[in-house]
Amino acid sequence: MRPDRAAAVLLTILALAILSAGCAGTGESRTVQLAERPTWTAGDSWTYRGRGPNGVYTITRKVLREGVFDGRDAYEIQAGDARYWYTKGLGYLARTSGERTVRLAMPPEDWQWPLQVGKSWSATVTWVDTGEQERRFVLTSVWAVEAYEEIKTAAGTFKAFKVSRREIESGASQEFWYSPAVKGWVKQRAIGTADGAYEEELTTYAVQ
Incomplete structure (x- = not known):
């Protein structure tokens, strides 16, 4: 040679x-990690241990059924004493009390699937609060998939996508760690929201 x-x-x-x-x-x-949109089934549930302005709490979020709300295919979710509707894209759609809608998001704030690190999007939503006097306010939020990392919780250790959400007008921020293995969030925390600052961590879950 x-x-x-x-x-x-x-x-x-x-x-x-x-x-x-x-x-x-x-x-x-070197494989690109993607998270496709999950499919929830009646009976799927996630229990979290949280800490907020009122101290420590435990909350279970359970899928009650699939249905149609405001003309959209959606899931009805029970969370503690409250009931919510989420779109098939896991976007917040409404909170209900009996047959009455307490809060409505127009349009719903869907997650943009599939998730991939580096992806970002924004949404402008009109929130409608009903009561003795209806209130409406418009918020624009900016979302970003920041990382794919390992998260340890009481329910186990999971690979998760860290997704951030920030409201332009209020400055409120939220962080979610979404794990495809549990079809939901294994951890989330928030600062400056209407519910104050809080943090939640998954303790048990059951999904099909």
């Missing part, structure tokens, strides 16, 4: 060795 060709082969082998060592050292896959 000619000296110049031998040198080229040696350099190629050396470069491959360096790349292999780098991959082994980080333990990261």
Whole structure:
């Protein structure tokens, strides 16, 4: 083999060795991670331990049924004593009390699937609060999929997508860690929201 060709082969082998060592050292896959939109089924449930302005609490969110709300295919969810409707894209649609709608989002604030690190989107929503006097307010939120990381919770350790949401007008912010394995959030926290600052962590779950 000619000296110049031998040198080229040696350099190629050396470069491959360096790349292999780098991959082994980080333990990261070069495969792009994606999270497709989940499908919820009646009976799916997630229980969280949380801490908020009123102290420590436990809350279970359970899928009651699939149905149609305000002309949209949706899930009815029970969360503690409250009931909500979420779109098939997991966007907040409404909160209800009996047959009465207490809060409505127009249009619903859907997540944009599939999730992938680096993805971002925005949404402008008119929120309608009903009561003795109806109130309407418009908020624009900016969403971003910031990371794909390992999260340890009381329910186990999960690979999750960290998704942030920030309201332009109020400055309120939320962070969600969505895990495809549980079809939902394994952790979330918020600052400056109407409910104040809070943090929740998954303790048990049951999904089909």
